[in-house]
Amino acid sequence: MIYEGKDFSADVQESAEVVVIGSGAGGPVVAKELAEQGHSVVMLEEGPKVETKDFTPDPFRAFRRFYRDGGTTMALGRPAVPFPLGRCLGGTTTVNSGTCFRTPDKILRKWRREFGLEGIEPEKMRPYFERVEKIIDANPVTPEIMGRNGEIVLRGAKQLGYSSGPLTRNMRGCRGCGVCTLGCPSGGKRATFLNYIPRASHFGAKVYCDLRVSKLLVKNGAAVGVEGAILDRDSGKPRLKFSVSAKLVVLAAGAIYSPLLLLKNKLANGSGQVGRNLRLHPGIRVCALMDEVVDGWRGVPQAVFVDEFADEGVMLEGVFVGPVLTGPVLPYFGEKNKELMFKYKNLAAHGAMIFDETRGRVRLGLRGRPLITYQMIPEDVKKGVKAIAYTAEIFFAAGAKKVYPTVSWMPEMTSPRQVRELLSGRVKGADLEFMAFHPMGTCRMGTDRRDSVVDPYGESWEIKNLFVCDASIFPSCLGVNPMESIMAFANRSADYMQEMKLKG
Amino acid sequence: MPAGNGGLSPRLRKVLEDMAERIIPSGGPDYPGARDVHLADQVIEMIQSFPGAMRGFRAALMLWELSPLFLSFQFRTFSRLSPEGQNHYLESWEKSRFFFRRAALTGLKGLFMVRFYGDARVHEKIGYREGCLQPLEQVVPPWSPEEEGR
Numbered sequence: 001m002i003y004e005g006k007d008f009s010a011d012v013q014e015s016a017e018v019v020v021i022g023s024g025a026g027g028p029v030v031a032k033e034l035a036e037q038g039h040s041v042v043m044l045e046e047g048p049k050v051e052t053k054d055f056t057p058d059p060f061r062a063f064r065r066f067y068r069d070g071g072t073t074m075a076l077g078r079p080a081v082p083f084p085l086g087r088c089l090g091g092t093t094t095v096n097s098g099t100c101f102r103t104p105d106k107i108l109r110k111w112r113r114e115f116g117l118e119g120i121e122p123e124k125m126r127p128y129f130e131r132v133e134k135i136i137d138a139n140p141v142t143p144e145i146m147g148r149n150g151e152i153v154l155r156g157a158k159q160l161g162y163s164s165g166p167l168t169r170n171m172r173g174c175r176g177c178g179v180c181t182l183g184c185p186s187g188g189k190r191a192t193f194l195n196y197i198p199r200a201s202h203f204g205a206k207v208y209c210d211l212r213v214s215k216l217l218v219k220n221g222a223a224v225g226v227e228g229a230i231l232d233r234d235s236g237k238p239r240l241k242f243s244v245s246a247k248l249v250v251l252a253a254g255a256i257y258s259p260l261l262l263l264k265n266k267l268a269n270g271s272g273q274v275g276r277n278l279r280l281h282p283g284i285r286v287c288a289l290m291d292e293v294v295d296g297w298r299g300v301p302q303a304v305f306v307d308e309f310a311d312e313g314v315m316l317e318g319v320f321v322g323p324v325l326t327g328p329v330l331p332y333f334g335e336k337n338k339e340l341m342f343k344y345k346n347l348a349a350h351g352a353m354i355f356d357e358t359r360g361r362v363r364l365g366l367r368g369r370p371l372i373t374y375q376m377i378p379e380d381v382k383k384g385v386k387a388i389a390y391t392a393e394i395f396f397a398a399g400a401k402k403v404y405p406t407v408s409w410m411p412e413m414t415s416p417r418q419v420r421e422l423l424s425g426r427v428k429g430a431d432l433e434f435m436a437f438h439p440m441g442t443c444r445m446g447t448d449r450r451d452s453v454v455d456p457y458g459e460s461w462e463i464k465n466l467f468v469c470d471a472s473i474f475p476s477c478l479g480v481n482p483m484e485s486i487m488a489f490a491n492r493s494a495d496y497m498q499e500m501k502l503k504g
Numbered sequence: 505m506p507a508g509n510g511g512l513s514p515r516l517r518k519v520l521e522d523m524a525e526r527i528i529p530s531g532g533p534d535y536p537g538a539r540d541v542h543l544a545d546q547v548i549e550m551i552q553s554f555p556g557a558m559r560g561f562r563a564a565l566m567l568w569e570l571s572p573l574f575l576s577f578q579f580r581t582f583s584r585l586s587p588e589g590q591n592h593y594l595e596s597w598e599k600s601r602f603f604f605r606r607a608a609l610t611g612l613k614g615l616f617m618v619r620f621y622g623d624a625r626v627h628e629k630i631g632y633r634e635g636c637l638q639p640l641e642q643v644v645p646p647w648s649p650e651e652e653g654r
Contacts, residue, residue, distance in 0.1 A: 052643050057634045060550065060618050078603055145637055173644040176637030186636065187644035198647040235555065298637045323621035323632050328614040333527045333594055337613070341621065342535060345631040408599075408606055430603035433610070 001201060002089070004049050005210025005230045005239065012230065012242040014206070016040040017502060019226055019246040021213050021261070024091020025483045026469040026490040027252030028196035029132070033494035035203035039502055042206045042244050043197075044226070046253075047088035048233060049209040050193060055183030059324045062182035066095050073256070075360055075374035075436070079429050081282055083436040085254060089209055090193035092254070093483060096437065097180050097302035097319055098169040098189040100138045101480035102129045103488070115475045116447040117456050120492075128488035135199070136170035136487070137190045145176035147299015149320045152290065152348050154304050156398030157316075162308035167317065169300070170195075170483075178297040181321070211242060214368075216249060216265045216466065223249035223466035248465045248501055252490070255439035255472040256362055256370050262443065262453075263364045268460040273453050277444050278360035278374060279477040280436035283353040284384055285319075285329060286391040288400035289340070294348045296320035306394065310355075314387045315479060316394070318350030329433065331404055331411035340404075348395065352387035353438070355479040356380050362442050381429040388432070389423045392416075406433045438482050440471035457496040458489070465501065469493050510548040510558050516565045518583045520544045523568070526590050527616050536626060538616065546619040 018034050020027040023045040031043045048065065056062055063071040063084070071084035086092035105122040112121060132138075141150070146166060157164035174188030187194060201207060213228040225245035229238030251258045259275040262268050297320060306316035323344055330340050340347075360374030376384075385407075392403045396416045403413040408431045410422060446452025449461035458473055460466040469490040471482050478485055509517055521544045530537030538544070551561045572578045572585065572593055585593060597609040620626055627633065 058622060060622060064553075080603075080607060147637055175640045177635070177640065178637070179634075185643075186640050187646070190644075194644075194646045202647075202649055295631075297632065298635070323627070323630060324618050327617035327621050328610055333598060333609065333613055334529055334591060335531070338528055338535065338537070342630055433607075 002049055002197070002207040002209065005233055008230055008240055011240050014042050014242070014244040016042040016206070016244060016246050018042070018248045018250060018497070019044065019244045020250040020252055021226065022091060022252035022254065022257075022470065023089050023192065023197060023207065024086065024252065024254060024470065025093050025192065025486040027091075027250065028192040028200055029487045029490040030250050030252065030469050030494045030497070031205045032196045032200035032203065033491060034498060034502070035200045035205040037498050037502070040204065041200065042208065042246070043200065044211045044213055044228075044244070045089050045091075045207065045209045046212045046231070047086070047091075047209065050089045050094060050183065052185065052187040055179075055185045057179050057182060057185070057322070059182060059322060062095075066183055073372070075278070075280065075372040077360070077373060077375040079376070079432060079434055081280055081374055081376075081434045081436050083280060083439060085256065085439075089197065089207075090191040093191040094183055094193060095181050096483065098171060099302055099317065099481040100133065100136070100168045100170055100484045103478055103485040104480060107476065107478055111475055115445075115452075117445065117475070119456060125488060125492070128491045129484065132484055132487040132491060135195050136484075137172040137195070138168050138170055138484070139172065140168045141166040141300050141303045145174050145300050146303045147176055147178070147296065147320075148292075148294045149296035149318070149348050149350070150299060150303030152294065152398045153306070153318060153350050153394060156394035156396070157306045157308070159397040160394065162306050162394070164304060164306040164308070167303060167305050174300065176299040178299060178301050178320070179322070180301055181319070208242075212238070213261065214264070216261060216267055217245070218267065218463055221462075222464035225249065248467065248497055250467045250469050252469045254470050255442045256372065258468055258470055258472045259362050259442040260364065260370045263362075264368060268453060268462045268466065270462050271449060271451055271453060273444060273451060275362035275442050276359065277441040277475070278362055278372070278439060279356050279358070279441045279474075280360065280374060281353040281438040281477055282356055282376065282380065282384065282434040282436045283351050284387050284391070284432065284434060285349060285351040285406060286388055286395065287326070287330060287404040288348045288395035289343060289402040290346050290348050290398075290400055292399070293345050295345055296348055297322055306390070309386065309390055310479065312386060313355035313383045313479070314352055314390060315355070316350065316352040316387070316391055317481075318352075318391075320349045329406060331406075348400070350391050350394070352391055353436075354380055354383035354387055355477050376429045376434075378429075381427065381432065384429075384432050384434065385422060385427045389419045392419050392422070407431055438471065438478075440474045440477065440482055443468045443472035444475040445473040446475060458493040467493055467497065510552050512548070512562060512565070515583060516562060516569065517544070519565050519569045520547065522583055522590055523612065524616050526587070526594055527613055528620050534629065536629060538620065541620060541623050541625060543616060543620055546623070547616060550619055
């Protein structure tokens with residue numbers, strides 16, 4: 001059963017074996033797995049309930065309704081890095097590009113080697129990935145829905161002999177509508193509100209929307225429930241109170257709001273690591289003017305990858321977005337910008353993310369809001385420059401007339417020679433425009449309670465029965481989109497909860 | 505679609521209209537610009553949809569109006585600059601060595617473009633048509649228990 005804030009006219013008190021905070025990639029997996037085992041589960045979501053019919057192609061309305069703070073979340077630094085976060089049923093899975101990758105074996109081995117994490121070897125994680133992929137319908141992008149933007153990137157990569165291919169996505173019956181980040185209008189992108197949440201609900205989990213948790217209740221060193229407010233949908237202001245008492249509390253509010261809740265409650269931070277080690281996978285975006293008609297908005301916006309440069313810490317994955325979001329990131333203003341936008345049908349766009357070593361931080365800011373800082377280190381800036389250069393090179397190989405690299409002193413490139421100039425030039429972080437979509441690492445797992453927040457199963461070292469099941473727990477960046485990794489690790493944590501905490 | 509002035513004085517209204525016109529200039533029937541789609545009204549309407557935001561918006565406009573006095577030493581406020589002068593002033597933001605000035609200009613572009621490029625009349629001119637690559641015959645429903653047997 002899914003309840004909304006408007007369903008209530010009096011304070012709510014609930015009790016369950018498990019309360020899950022957040023309905024993005026991690027929370028619904030725990031809710032479904034434990035509800036299926038017969039446990040009583042309550043899942044809480046701060047944002048509104050959504051259904052496929054609610055989605056609108058108008059970015060302004062979509063960002064306002066389905067994103068936190070209208071999509072304006074930002075990490076402060078030079079450069080500042082905006083990273084929009086979903087805030088609705090299904091969390092960011094409702095508004096992401098739907099790209100699925102297993103955690104690379106290399107990363108799992110690194111975590112074993114550098115952080116001593118056992119039981120996460122590739123062969124041990126494989127069943128979790130397989131289970132998740134079945135439930136979310138992980139399938140590769142097919143030529144029918146790829147669209148010309150993806151075809152152009154693959155053509156350029158092939159011309160240069162770079163390793164590349166179509167991405168795997170959580171999708172079934174995708175029609176290539178091009179608006180994944182505004183909410184899928186076909187139901188083809190299988191966000192958690194279309195798979196895990198209905199399953200959890202079927203097995204008896206209660207799902208509440210429009211509820212903001214403010215307090216984690218702890219008794220004798222163990223989590224025993226949560227308290228918070230039922231929000232007025234329009235104003236966002238607290239309207240009524242609610243509380244849930246539970247044996248297990250699962251924090252799955254994402255890598256910004258999970259640590260924030262711990263910081264607000266002054267909990268689980270004996271290591272001093274809560275909110276630290278923030279990684280973002282900062283991404284760049286490059287546009288290109290082609291002779292051919294691209295109609296880039298038709299087809300899967302993030303359809304292909306180029307992983308040729310993964311060893312250099314660069315993964316090329318692009319998103320083509322609608323005109324509202326394209327205009328501001330193209331160079332110039334006035335006539336020159338308008339002229340470019342009136343060639344929108346001939347524009348292609350692709351991007352790349354870097355495997356960041358920078359460590360940002362989430363702090364408790366004014367009025368309980370997060371203060372996020374991320375000062376990019378020079379090594380990561382260099383990766384950003386490479387990411388731009390490789391993407392530009394691919395576009396030129398595919399026949400681009402001009403390339404727009406989002407470098408402040410090089411608004412456009414007219415020949416591949418400028419790619420080399422860029423690579424050999426002195427570029428500062430503040431010369432580039434980054435965006436990010438994958439915050440992680442702020443409640444990292446580890447084997448030593450002195451330098452990690454949770455143990456290898458996501459349980460707090462300090463507060464018994466308090467689990468973190470989202471991207472916060474990853475001890476380094478993944479180098480790939482994190483959704484499937486979050487789900488697989490959440491599934492693993494749910495199995496642990498079932499075996500060690502709830503059985504019998 | 506006049507939305508009223510949202511409490512903007514005629515002077516601030518002119519600042520907003522001038523900014524819109526510099527960022528997306530009007531020109532010719534095939535290339536609509538800010539004036540052709542009443543962009544200033546659309547922006548006011550958008551800001552008004554955020555409760556309490558109009559006050560901060562008025563303050564920001566006033567700050568912008570006064571900013572040439574202390575950022576470019578032109579001894580004229582923004583609305584009193586000629587169109588060329590306004591363009592030069594915006595250019596100084598675009599080419600600034602300070603990241604935050606360049607980022608602010610990107611934000612300004614976003615403020616106006618979110619309405620301009622969201623306008624159906626502009627979509628028609630740039631050839632953008634919402635729609636899917638494959639026909640959207642029916643929506644794929646959420647999981648249901650019956651699905652397990654498929």
